[in-house]
Amino acid sequence: MYGVDLFEEVIKYAARATEITANNPHDVIHAHDWMTAQAAINARSVSNKPFILHIHSTEIERTAGSPHPIIFNYEKDGMLKADKIIAVSERTKEIISDSYGIDRNKIEVVHNSVDDCSTNLDSNTIPENVSPSVLFLARLAPSKGADYLLRAGQKVIQVMPDVKFIFIGKGSMKDELVDLSRELGIEDNVIFPGFLNHEQVDMAYKRASLFVMPSISEPFGITALEAIRNGTPVLMSKQSGAGEVVRNVLKVDFWDTDEMANKIMAVIKHKTLASELRKNSINELQRLNWEQQTEKIIQIYHTL
Amino acid sequence: MPKSQAKKVLIYFKVHQPYYLADYKFFQKRSFAKYDAYFKTLNKQNGFARRIIEENYYPLNELLLRLLSNNENLYLHFGFSGVTLEQFQKYDPELITGFKQMVSTGRVNVGASTYYHSRSWDYSRQEFVKQVIMQRNLIWDIFRVKANWFTDSVHHYSNELAKFLKGIGFDSYLTTSNLGESLIYENQDVQLDDETQEIMLKNRFSDKRSKRLHVFNLGRVGALDKVIFDQSLLDTFLSTTEVSDIGITFDYNYAAFDPSKRNRYFRFITDLLENDNFNINSISVTDKQHRNNQVTEHNVSSYNDLTKSNQLQLEAISELYKLEEYLSRIERKRKPLAVKRNVFEAWRRLQSFDHIEFMDTHNWESKQNESRIPYDSPYDAYINFMNIVQDFNEELKKIT
Incomplete structure (x- = not known):
């Protein structure tokens, strides 16, 4: 599903995160899905600010239950190390808790919305x-x-x-x-x-x-x-x-x-x-x- | 309780289970050998209905029998639909035995209604009369009593209907809510051809116009639960209100799927019926001394509000009653009696207003949480009903 390049990019991005974090003052680290999880973990090791992982979709769901092991590990590692997880639905919260073994108390649900709900x-x-x-x-x-x-x-x-x-x-x-x-x-x-x-x-x-x-x-x-x-x-x-x-x-x-x-x-x-x-x-x-x-x-x- | 000691209370129990609809997909044509294809009965396969029967009906019967035998002054009113009694005769004869025992005390008064719990008055007067007669006959067959007052929780009140009922021999008419609102009733009389008829009208709990007979419409909507289930709140109400007579309706189906709510419900019934602060015995819907003001059409028009039904409901019910034309044609033709009986039975079972109520798009989630709706959504209820009506329509065309 993903090329080798993607993993390289993820690793490069995570490495850059250390440097960016050191040079930019901030209060929280808010990362999205597995691709930025490692970057956020690195950032936190530098600034020690709270780390929120926002989960829009999980590898379990994307692959209908046959996850890519590397991606699954990135996800799980991020979830374990995050101070808080935001899930886009109760359903996703269930999956994070059941399939990744994460404490439910750490997961908050914030549903998505749409732009401009005024419709003619x-x-x-x-x-x-x-x-x-x-x-x-x-x-x-x-x-x-x-x-x-x-x-x-x-x-x-x-x-x-x-x-x-x-x-x-x-x-x-x-x-x-x-x-x-x-x-x-x-x-x-x-x-x-x-x-x-x-x-x-x-x-x-x-x-x-x-x-x-x-x-x-x-x-x-x-x-x-x-x-x-x-x-x-x-x-x-x-x-x-x-x-x-x-x-x-x-x-x-x-x-x-x-x-x-x-x-x-x-x-x-x-x-x-x-x-x-x-x-x-x-x-x-x-x-x-x-x-x-x-x-x-x-x-x-x-x-x- | 100085004031409430003088209060009189009417207790009414509503007992109704329709023939629930079978799951019917648009493209899955079944052979219409018999109307059975469209309905579920109260047999073991119908888990939804079975649960209501087991969790509520059996224990409530036991409770009421006990309360009746403990208190010789206790007087109750019952409204059964014919389809309910008919199903109990087949699947739950013990319940029939229990109801008969209650009636045999002479302190349980049984009302008349439409056999199918239908809104036929609004669509076909002829059909309405047939269903009322069927119902009265069944009450006689089972209980050997003549139902001489009318009870109805489907139709909206109208003077025309009240007058009609008076004309066919009902001296009292207990009319209840539309589409699941929590309402309280007021007792007023209506002048009809120099004779009076007792009408018990729905009214809002807070409505200051309520004067004499209040009925808590229990078992319809959760909003009044706090008031209803709190004995001290009820006592306060009873002791402060100016009204002298109070009526309370109970639904046999209420809270069947919520054990804690059901327990509170049963406890409340027990507390109320064992309460010495008011005289449950001394008021009856057929009691002629409880007469009050005239009802004019204007008085009740605000409760006679058909706009509460959504488009799905209006379309579904009108499609169903359009079929009457085919049925009349079949009735007039030379057809085997079994065929005629078959199609009329299907049509009438479809008229049970529950099928339409399941399509109510307001608050359906809370109703569903209480499992009062055997569908995932009101849209699903509509789709299933319309699939059956369309299929039935095609069958009728074939026969005519």
Whole structure:
């Protein structure tokens, strides 16, 4: 998954941290994920300031339970040595505690948010003549569960042959997914547009009947919030952290492709369901903002 | 307790379990040999309902039987739905035996209602009447008593409904809340064709207009728990309030999944029913001396608020009642009686208002924590219900 270069870069960065720390006065060391953990450990040995490790995703989750041993060790070492760990969801907190053996009292949860929650709902008007579409947006990696969505898609298409499935993103699984869509006989309904820019992504959200995040394991899943901001109903796996902050979404076990298909069809079929989900999830989202979350992090700084 | 000694208390127990819906996926067509395909019963496979029955119904029956035999002045009111009694006859006959024992004391008064706990009055008067008759017949068959007062926790109060009920022989009408609000009732009378009918209306706890009969609508919403479960708070209320009569409703389903809350609930019932400070015996919904002011439509319009239902609920219920057209056609045609019975039974079981209440998007998380909803979300409840209604619709089209 990662080239040798990446590890070299991580080691170089960690070495530089010592020097940077010595020359720049500071009060806390706030590092993000495994790549900066060693740098933070070095920094702390110089300044002896409190060290916070902010975990956005764990190797356990990224690899669906088969972690790269070196990365896992970097992560675990950072977690053990940090004075405080911030996890992006309760779900991630559980994993840090269960899979890395870290004391739960050391872990605080601060959920993610989205920029600009003010959305003009009227802007999301899907033209009547466009065929319904289901949107996926993530790295095409095993932990993101795109293959489960394809399998559910096959069941949907058997009943609703005009539904399109759009998979935005790049990744190691691309070829495998293309093959699978052929194998399932649904290649005409499936589109892989690759990587899109911000505007194109927003447009894709707005055009979609439903956004699906079928992750096998998702620390948070900020794209779900972006979909809501764009007025798109969301179906996410029960294994996603974002479900802790937005309740007005549909949820399904990632492996339950029958139920996934059932829910996709329900949203496409029942306009009332789509509009209630849209309305209620936007209301929820508007109660979230980054300022609030930043305030929580500052509070954590003060406890150290 | 000088003041509360004069208080009279009406105790009402609500007993209702619907036929819960089977999990029904849109594309998984099942053969509609019988309406069974759409429903779960109270059998062992239905863990959700079984738990409520085991944790609440059996112990509550035992408790109430004991309290009734200990206190000869204790007088209780019960509202059963027909679907509940019918399921108990099949799966929990001991409960039926217990209820019969209670009624045989002569101090348990059983009310009438719609058989399916439906909101049929708002959609089909003909259907409403049929369900009320079915219910009254079942009460007679089981308890050998005539239900001569009406109890209802589904419909919103209206003078028209009250008048109609009076017209078909119900002298008293105990009407309760809409979609799960904590409410208290007030007792007022309504003038109907020179005769009076007793109406017990819902009212807010804090509402100063409540004059005579208060009913704590227990078992609906957690917000009143503090007041309800605190005996001293209740005593204070009773001793300071100007009202002379107080009514309290209890839900047999309340707190079934929360052991500590359930214990407090049972203890509260025990304390209340053993309390000597008020006379539980002396008030009855059929007691003609408790008459009060007239109810005008205007008085109650604020409680008659249909806008509380969300779009999912409104759509679901209207789709269901649209099917009546097919059913009437089937009824008129020459079809085997079994076929007719089958489709009507399915349609009526779907009318149990619980299915619609499960789609309520307000506070569903707290309700779910109390496991009062057998779905992960109100959206899931809607999807499952609509899948069944659509499937049933197709079946009906085939038959007609």
